[in-house]
Amino acid sequence: MESWGARLYGDPCTQCGWAWSTDAAANIEHVRGVPQRYAQLLQGRTGAERHPGLAWSVTGYVCHVGDNLRSWAERVAGVLRGAGAHVGGYDPDALAAARGYEQTSLPAALWSLEHSATAWVQVLTEAVEADVVLLHPARGPQRAVDVTGNNAHDAHHHAWDIARSLAT
Template structure:
């Protein structure tokens, strides 16, 4: 049943101006789950004079994976120089892991094969090396995140030849090492859209963990596949 509206002559105009609720004038923080990437993102409501905004703060590093990492055992207290050594050792490490395998083996719990994980590491190193270089060379300190799963789909990671992925990795590692070393020397700090300030040493540790962790993922895949039986062209 629709109720009759109040006649105009009986309506009372309020002299009280409209005031937005201030939610006790406090920042409110809560978590949500990204349905595509399954990464937990922390949302912060920041009230203000007409400039209310919700910003996403993505968990990263030890806060996300644990210290040491609950999966791969990575120790987050290592120095930036140790992180660089881990990254520069990735091409040899991945080649060693793939010796005797095709690089296209699969694990039922993982969406990517070894070649795909290597390709992801390549793109991640390039992304951060470029960001650090932009900040150092032109003071462009803002850096945006990206969705690794969407990039994997666009680049068809699982179809990339392992030999090609390793070729790309060697070049990405070389550029990354030079960029991070220079960024550390100049004290570069990036402003990430979802993680906040990212110092050069934070980038070094994060990227080292990414490569180290995915070596563990590859190990899991190859353990599931069984003993090596081939001698791949990648090796």
């Protein structure tokens, strides 16, 4: 089984300082605020900014967070709507190449992030209430509460990556 969450990143995350929580409501509220926080962080920026030690530009990280939220919302929505608990994984680097992160404009990426976060909040709120459990091929059982923490951390961690990119 693949290590994930606090087992992989530490508690708090040894890089970004995220304190892991099983408080799904707090995680959902964190994701609800992500589009506004990212927009404020990136105000007056081009999106082409890049940290020398990171794989993607600032816009690439915005695209990734939006895609990650949308992908998890789709998986969870499928389970909620009777598709069965088994969900697939994805390769974020392959998705970045297929979607052309480096050719996406920052305004388009922020627009996509806003829509993805809105859908994610709606679906994960419903999933937490229904106590949904997903079966991930590499991570094993993932409760909706686990998904909220993993996805909230991803968004927080990449805001940290973006801030580091802007500081270089």
